Amino acid sequence: MKSNKDVTIVGAGPGGLTAAINLAKNGYDVNLYEQNNTVGLRFNGDFQGLENWSDEEDTLDILKRIGISTNFLCYPYYGSNGFFVGPKRQKIMVKSSRPLFYLVERGSRESVKEGSLDQSLRKQAEDLGVNIYWNQKLESVNNRATIIGTGPKAADAIAKGMVFKTSNENIFIGFLNNKIAPRAYAYLLVNNGKATFATCMFEDFRNEKLYYDRALVELNSAIEIDINEPKEFGGFVNYFNEPKISKDNRILYVGENAGFQDALWGFGIKYAMLSGYYAAQSIIHKLNYFELCKKHLIPKLQVSLANRWLFAHLYNTGYNLILNKMKSMDDAIPALRKHYNTSLSKRLIYPIAQRWYKTRLIDKQCMHEHCDCVWCRHGKLAHAVEENC
Numbered sequence: 491m492k493s494n495k496d497v498t499i500v501g502a503g504p505g506g507l508t509a510a511i512n513l514a515k516n517g518y519d520v521n522l523y524e525q526n527n528t529v530g531l532r533f534n535g536d537f538q539g540l541e542n543w544s545d546e547e548d549t550l551d552i553l554k555r556i557g558i559s560t561n562f563l564c565y566p567y568y569g570s571n572g573f574f575v576g577p578k579r580q581k582i583m584v585k586s587s588r589p590l591f592y593l594v595e596r597g598s599r600e601s602v603k604e605g606s607l608d609q610s611l612r613k614q615a616e617d618l619g620v621n622i623y624w625n626q627k628l629e630s631v632n633n634r635a636t637i638i639g640t641g642p643k644a645a646d647a648i649a650k651g652m653v654f655k656t657s658n659e660n661i662f663i664g665f666l667n668n669k670i671a672p673r674a675y676a677y678l679l680v681n682n683g684k685a686t687f688a689t690c691m692f693e694d695f696r697n698e699k700l701y702y703d704r705a706l707v708e709l710n711s712a713i714e715i716d717i718n719e720p721k722e723f724g725g726f727v728n729y730f731n732e733p734k735i736s737k738d739n740r741i742l743y744v745g746e747n748a749g750f751q752d753a754l755w756g757f758g759i760k761y762a763m764l765s766g767y768y769a770a771q772s773i774i775h776k777l778n779y780f781e782l783c784k785k786h787l788i789p790k791l792q793v794s795l796a797n798r799w800l801f802a803h804l805y806n807t808g809y810n811l812i813l814n815k816m817k818s819m820d821d822a823i824p825a826l827r828k829h830y831n832t833s834l835s836k837r838l839i840y841p842i843a844q845r846w847y848k849t850r851l852i853d854k855q856c857m858h859e860h861c862d863c864v865w866c867r868h869g870k871l872a873h874a875v876e877e878n879c
């Protein structure tokens with residue numbers, strides 16, 4: 491017999507686990523189903539960044555506020571810890587009053603001291619008594635409260651890269667150049683002897699090897715770095731999903747699966763965790779998840795789509811202009827925040843971007859409303875059964 495305090499969660503990514511942690515802290519019995527035998531298997535021990543520019547509040551304070559302990563590798567990178575390389579190979583350093591981002595490791599590596607984000611969230615959830623059922627690929631649900639956080643449904647942008655060992659000092663480098671990363675960027679992240687280098691692309695996926703080879707040439711021209719024990723990896727991100735959040739508060743979609751992804755550059759971790767947090771809050775405090783997302787997440791998401799449209803029309807000339815502008819700033823954070831938040835110009839550009847990406851914005855899995863996909867179908871069925879009882 492299920493109690494009112496039972497919650498089912500599908501997918502042990504940052505979205506699902508953040509929801510699980512918050513629910514368990516509030517006395518809920520959480521059953522979490524994960525298709526793999528551990529967390530983070532879609533990643534490769536690669537470094538990613540928790541962006542720290544889009545909110546007034548520092549990202550670490552946000553994590554604390556949403557009940558997450560930062561006992562994982564979470565290393566601050568200020569503007570002075572690296573540089574950007576433009577299409578003309580010019581090196582641009584930006585100043586920042588606080589970390590631009592916090593470097594985290596993704597994947598399944600466990601460590602006594604500082605491990606991956608995924609393993610840390612898993613441990614936090616397990617310590618709170620969340621039951622995680624491994625190797626369980628769930629394709630339907632019929633519980634009262636269900637959270638779906640199953641990650642991307644389609645590859646709207648891809649990344650090709652490598653992780654390696656190096657003796658180089660800690661550094662980040664961001665590359666803006668359509669010849670190596672069409673409509674996107676390439677990046678190097680080095681932390682305590684380990685490094686991640688990758689190039690991302692929004693189009694022309696067929697030529698990923700060509701772009702990757704060119705990106706390596708750019709890397710070697712930007713920095714002299716020893717590359718030891720390289721392991722190649724590939725990954726994909728689902729940028730183009732308009733958030734489809736069911737208004738009836740029964741099945742709560744979180745993270746990338748719900749369309750929560752920064753359409754500009756793919757910084758989706760914070761969105762995943764915040765949406766997991768709001769899903770938990772809606773269950774705990776009987777609030778409407780749709781309204782919470784509308785207030786806290788969707789405005790920024792819409793700006794990110796407007797930004798994507800703008801960025802995709804900049805080309806290399808535009809990248810040069812932007813980098814030069816950033817170089818002259820005393821602090822890049824306020825400018826970045828301004829661009830990541832709602833303004834009149836972004837409100838005007840948003841409908842243009844929506845039309846531009848219309849075909850790509852169609853949800854690849856389901857529309858959640860009036861939809862017949864496995865999740866929605868079973869959710870509705872359960873709803874109907876309960877109402878008839």
Ligand SMILES: Cc1cc2nc3c(=O)[nH]c(=O)nc-3n(C[C@H](O)[C@H](O)[C@H](O)COP(=O)(O)OP(=O)(O)OC[C@H]3O[C@@H](n4cnc5c(N)ncnc54)[C@H](O)[C@@H]3O)c2cc1C
Pocket residue numbers: 500501502503504505506523524525526529530531532537538539540541626627628629639640641642649688724725726727744745746747751756757758759760762
């Ligand atoms: C190469 C690469 C680099 C990135 N870099 C950054 C970065 O620097 N900063 C940033 O913020 N974001 C970055 N992202 C994006 C970020 O990783 C994602 O947005 C984030 O992980 C989404 O979290 P999630 O919880 O929604 O989904 P996921 O992390 O994908 O987790 C979903 C989980 O659900 C499980 N699952 C799926 N289907 C089922 C099922 N039917 N039943 C049970 N379990 C299921 C999966 O196995 C997985 O464990 C990057 C992504 C890639 C690929």
